[in-house]
Amino acid sequence: MIPAATEDDEQAAAPGLPLVVDHVALARLYGEPLFQLPLDLYIPPDALEVFLEAFEGPLDLLLYLIRKQNFNILDIPLADVTRQYLSYVDQIRKSNLELASEYLLMAAMLIEIKSRMLLPPKKSEDGGEVEDPRAELVRRLLEYERIKLAAAKLDAIPVLGRDFLRAQVHIEQSLTPRFPDVDTNDLRDAWLDILRRAKLVQHHKITREQLSVREHMSLVLRTLQGRRFVVFEELFDVSRGQQVLVVTFIAMLELARERLLEITQAEAFAPIYVRLAYSPS
Template identity: 55%
Template sequence: MPFAMVHGQAFTQLPKDLYIPPDALEVFLEAFEGPLDLLLYLIRRQNLDILEINVADITHQYVKYVEMMEAMHFELAAEYLVMAAMLAEIKSRMLLPRSSEEEEEEEDPRAQLIRRLQEYERFKTAAEDIDEMPRMGREIHQATAQAPDRNATRPDPEVDMKEMLLALSEVLRRADMFESHHVEREKLSTRERMAQVLDRLSGNHFMPFVSLFSVEEGRLGVVVTFLAVMELIKEQLVEIVQSESFGSIHVKARTQ
């Protein structure tokens, strides 16, 4: 199996003139926030109780880790070296022979280190618990929405003459359905029809524009009624409204 393809050519062996710098590849297995974090990791990995740590083994593992980081050209913080020196001191003090009186008077060399580890473990556990809590912007996202303006008013559209002509054409189309072949001359007066329209609008309420027409009267009656309404509008005796574009047209007697 080729380990690389270059310009379509398979390579199964490394070129003899290939140079790989020593620092071309670096692998970091663990990342610690400080020397106490490293010590706590070493203790937990062996399932040991902090109160019963084996300083010799922990010191050996700690120093081995520090030497590994130095070999990888990793810049160590001074606190790692200080902790290494402290572990070496505790290890040497525990290896020195002591009398029974000195053991009773002198404090365990591990006591201070154990207290620091216990305190660090408490804060680390608390930080992990806090980090697992739901956080705004990470697990919880606050939604915001603005309600529409319910007080907005919509002005009534102006009634265009084209709208009235369209309504008239509809009435005329319906009037054609009642045409008769019996020819009889009728005397229709625009003034009389104006009075009839005003009489129908005397209730001070809106009426549909098309309801003013009587299709049984034929085209002549429709035209006379339409002219009567136009004259009433011209004389400002009636007013017309339309609630929306292309909507129904209504007529109402104008109040003085």
């Protein structure tokens, strides 16, 4: 149930217009309801235009009319094609005369070709047959169609590699080869092999020798000085007994812990090498 309009609502309504509660507004202008269209409303003639087909030029339109109706391009029925062509030109001439001028030039050419076909054919100077008046137009249409198909193939190509290239950044790596870290099991096996070789050379001379880890650390560093690398086994003097071997091995581990030397191995089961640690300047 719609409530009755009050006196205030009637005074607020413009004279001659129904109340908002009784009718639906056609539109709203700046928030105010509009119940009838203004009598002085001006709508430009080209405000509501719909182009069903968009052509890139006269040749494109002419080729469209021929292909759409499956006409033989080598034997164009100029009367039908010209009639349809002029119908389209009349539509665009009403709205855009500058655009229609280019199409009118082609229309004049079609009319000229048709008039030449209606005239009796003339013999050429050498007595041969005169070329078909449509021949030049057919050549232009075929050439345009080839270019249009080639452009369509180019558009089908992915833009990557055609319009832009993928950026590639080359990062120069260090020239110094980085060997993989030595596995603890390989280091243990190498040490056990040295111990087995040391047992083959045993001395029965009982002596007491003061062994210093720091002294053997210096010996190891002097052995590695000036050499790119030394095989792991060359650092141990097997003839001096197990005690010296143990101290030498502990000295080598201390140097490795203090990052004064590096223990490397090219691959699994490969020889183990020891060298001085590289310190960049």
